[in-house]
Amino acid sequence: MNRAEELTWDIQIDAEELDRLRAALDGYEEENGPVLPDAAPLIALCFDCSGECGSDTHCRHHFKY
């Protein structure tokens, strides 16, 4: 069973609202110059294993920095 089948609910965020939010951020960057992304993503999901390994280095807190 994959995760999509497991879950019967979703975040339910209005797509039009998200588009409006992105437009506001785009407008900010047009006016103030581009906001550079971080050199490396601060948060990366860990899918190095299925989560069963118990490793402290990549699964314990799930996120890598």
Add this chain to the structure above:
Amino acid sequence: MLVLTEACNLDCVYCYEAHKSGRGMETETALGILQSEIARAADGLDIVLMGGEPLLRFETIRILCDFGLESGRCRFEIPTNGTLLTEEMRRYFAGRRGGIKLSLSADGLGEMHRKNRCGPAADLGFFVENWPGAPVRATIWPDTAALLAESILPLHERRMPVAVHLADGVVWGHQACEALRDGMRALTEYYLRNPDVRPVSSLYSPAFWEHLAYGMPCNIPESCCPPGSSRAVYDVDGRVYPCHMLLPVAAGERAERFAGCDSCVPDGMIEDGRCLRCRLRGICENCMGVNLLVAGDVRRCVKHELQCEATWVRAAEALRWFALGVERRIRAGDAVSAADVRAARRAIDFLSTNP
């Protein structure tokens, strides 16, 4: 923390103390514990006097507080439903408000409080006057989640800080989560119109935007609030336990194995595979007391069985409030930093992807 009594004058629907017997701590026992703690403490002591409803033991409270304050080493906090305050109590606590904080537990103003607490409401004015910065602690229950906004907004109107906690140990089903989402959206609209009002803590936990939007490291340990990590809890018979959720009044016979321990940090937690892969894992609080009450094992995480969708509702609405706030500031021409813009984009990315 000293549990002065198991008795309470209310009968809240979400009370975790399922084994109340009405027992109380002898005043001599309580005083002996206080003297012992003062003697071995290197610094000042923060003492919590708990119940049941602790104000049922006002005479004991007065003896303990007089002794502790006289020592110059103690500060006291007394969580209370506030419904038993007499004039004598008001004078006593108001006269010592620098050393004693009464922490009000009330489920907002209105129907939610009446339904959850099965009893009267407290006089909020006394608490606002004496401890204006102390949050009112409200608990929401799945069956009354639809009353969230109408109960909390009047507290905001009175400029009272509020902390809202989801009832533990019960299943937050889809319908209750829909009600929670609707309530939080009404609160979000209010916060956007009133940016000087601080959103209720816990529901709008800063961890959501600090960690998921700004990418700050998360400091919540694998087992949130490890029992005994910073406090000892003395039961009514004077025995020490690592956490109030692990007392006999809450855990019944299963509490016996924790008697005499002032610390309990399990070797490792047993988590569901879905939790290990969840984007919220780093900030999803895990209560060992609830694990014991629900699954019979402090290590077996049960949050996903009870509050998974509710936690996602909280995270999504907190990030939505954050992103809408950045948008509003941009459109108003207010100062917005590049870090805010980056964080808002991360929040939007998060909201664009389902769990």
